Amino acid sequence: MLPFAAARLRFLLIHRRRWPLILLLVSLLFFFSISGYLEEFLSGFLSIFSSTPSHVSSPRVLNVPIPPFLLSPVNACSTPPFLLILVTSAPSHRDRRDAIRQTWGSLASSTDSASLTLFVLAVPKSSEEKAALMHEAVTHRDIIQANFTDSYRNLTLKTITGLTWALEKCRGAQYLLKTDDDVFVNTMFLTQFLRKANGPQYMGRLHWHVSPSREPDNRHYVPQEIYGGNYFPPYCSGTGYILSREAAGHILEQVRSGPWLAVEDVYVGILAQAAGIAPRHVARIAGSMAVPHSTCCYRTMFTSHGLTPKGMQEAWKMLKEAANHWCPSVVLLYCKLFGQLLEKGEDGVH
Ligand SMILES: *[C@@H]1O[C@H](CO)[C@@H](O)[C@H](O)[C@H]1NC(C)=O
Ligand SMILES: *[C@@H]1O[C@H](CO)[C@@H](O)[C@H](O)[C@H]1NC(C)=O
Numbered sequence: 326m327l328p329f330a331a332a333r334l335r336f337l338l339i340h341r342r343r344w345p346l347i348l349l350l351v352s353l354l355f356f357f358s359i360s361g362y363l364e365e366f367l368s369g370f371l372s373i374f375s376s377t378p379s380h381v382s383s384p385r386v387l388n389v390p391i392p393p394f395l396l397s398p399v400n401a402c403s404t405p406p407f408l409l410i411l412v413t414s415a416p417s418h419r420d421r422r423d424a425i426r427q428t429w430g431s432l433a434s435s436t437d438s439a440s441l442t443l444f445v446l447a448v449p450k451s452s453e454e455k456a457a458l459m460h461e462a463v464t465h466r467d468i469i470q471a472n473f474t475d476s477y478r479n480l481t482l483k484t485i486t487g488l489t490w491a492l493e494k495c496r497g498a499q500y501l502l503k504t505d506d507d508v509f510v511n512t513m514f515l516t517q518f519l520r521k522a523n524g525p526q527y528m529g530r531l532h533w534h535v536s537p538s539r540e541p542d543n544r545h546y547v548p549q550e551i552y553g554g555n556y557f558p559p560y561c562s563g564t565g566y567i568l569s570r571e572a573a574g575h576i577l578e579q580v581r582s583g584p585w586l587a588v589e590d591v592y593v594g595i596l597a598q599a600a601g602i603a604p605r606h607v608a609r610i611a612g613s614m615a616v617p618h619s620t621c622c623y624r625t626m627f628t629s630h631g632l633t634p635k636g637m638q639e640a641w642k643m644l645k646e647a648a649n650h651w652c653p654s655v656v657l658l659y660c661k662l663f664g665q666l667l668e669k670g671e672d673g674v675h
Contacts, residue, residue: 360657361608368531371559371603389489390582391482396462396470397494398443405497406441408516411487413589414506416449416458416475421506424634426465428641429512439516441498443467444506445487447475477544480589484563485580488573500526501573503593504565508630509640515567515627518609525572527597528605529561530612535591545588552586552595560594561604562612565628575600608657614664620644621652622660631665 357363402409410430414422422444430442444467449455462468471486473479484503491501500519504510522528535557537547568576579596586592597604607627615631616622620643623629632640 356655356658359661361606361661364531364606365608368559368604368606371605375598375601375603389485389577389580391486391489392472394469394471394486394490395448396468397490398462398466398468399494401441401443401466402495402497405495406439407498408440408500408502408512408519409491409495409498410440410442410502410504410510410512411469411484411491412442412444412504412506412508413480413483413487414444414446416446416454418506419457419461420634421637422461424637425506426467428637429510430467432512440512441495442512443469443487445469445483445490447471447473447479447483447486449475478587481585481587481592484589484593485577485585488568488577492570492574492577499570501568501570502565503563503568504628505563505630507632508564508628509623509632509637510565511623511627511644514609514624518607518627519567522569524569525575525602526567526569526605527561527572527576527602528607528610529566530564530610530614531559531561531604531606532557532590532612533559535560537591547586547588547591551584552591557591558594558598559604560591560597562610563590563593564613564630565610566590566593567607572597572600572602575602611660611664614661614666616660616664619660620647620650621656622664624650624652625656626660629664 354363357366412422412425412430425442432440432442446458446468447470449458458468458470462470469487469490471482471490473482473486475483487503488501491498500522502510502515536555537552537557538545539549540546576593576596579599586595594604609625609627611626611629613630616626616629618636618639623640623644624647629640
């Protein structure tokens, strides 16, 4: 019995010495997976599977089938921004647009013109709304509008309209961010991050393995004729994705005349795949998540979703008042763990 007991004791001792190491490894794995850095790392391999590297050449002349522009704030781009932010919005969301104008969107006039925020809308149904929107556009000169009916099922058209406008009328913008009117954007940190990026880029909160909804009543219904596959290719959440100018050009090159997939972000993912551009996950983009309402989360994340106009003002105030506030990297873990996953609402779109 004695040799057996001794061996057992030795076994335990050796393993006890390894416990801290095992604990450390488990914690690191936890940190990297919850924070999103593991996904960020893994998404780097998606480019191996992209089929046609068409992005080696420069994009062709655009010929996207979209209705004519009714409002086109070209003067806003006379000093081209580094980052052009396109916010898809709905006519009735004046309060959300105003909140963005007063907060992160106000950096439009910043000295180095790093970012410019413009809203993308279509035509409201009622004549009162038409008149109100026209008045708003004259006052703020930040509305892009094309001649089609503003509705949720036309969101894809709205996005394609915004991207086309950016490439045609704001040629100097190097990056585009497509986002919604209930998303908080940390424009300053995002711009800093993008200054270090290079090559064609399609980045955001990655969705890896989503299958189309075949329920006609579902808001995200996709008929078999429009997309036959069982799974969509990986795509970035429409609450905030970044396209380099070059990538946007190659993506628009793939647009054919409709009918288009009505789920805007999935459609852009499909176009990107056709163009041979692999999406990249960015841990600091929240996707449909609302991060905890705290200074460090707004300082750490590039986006947060589902803010009311009042929440937007508060978040901006927190960010401004904490210019030198230090937040440790593990805050990202806190923001992700305690963030609220929101069902993507009809934001900016009906
Ligand atoms: C916009 O579309 C409507 C109907 O689709 C048409 O009657 C109108 O002339 C168009 N306006 C412009 C400026 O293209
Ligand atoms: C989308 O826009 C087109 C052009 O204005 C319009 O004919 C169509 O009804 C709209 N679709 C929806 C679902 O509103």
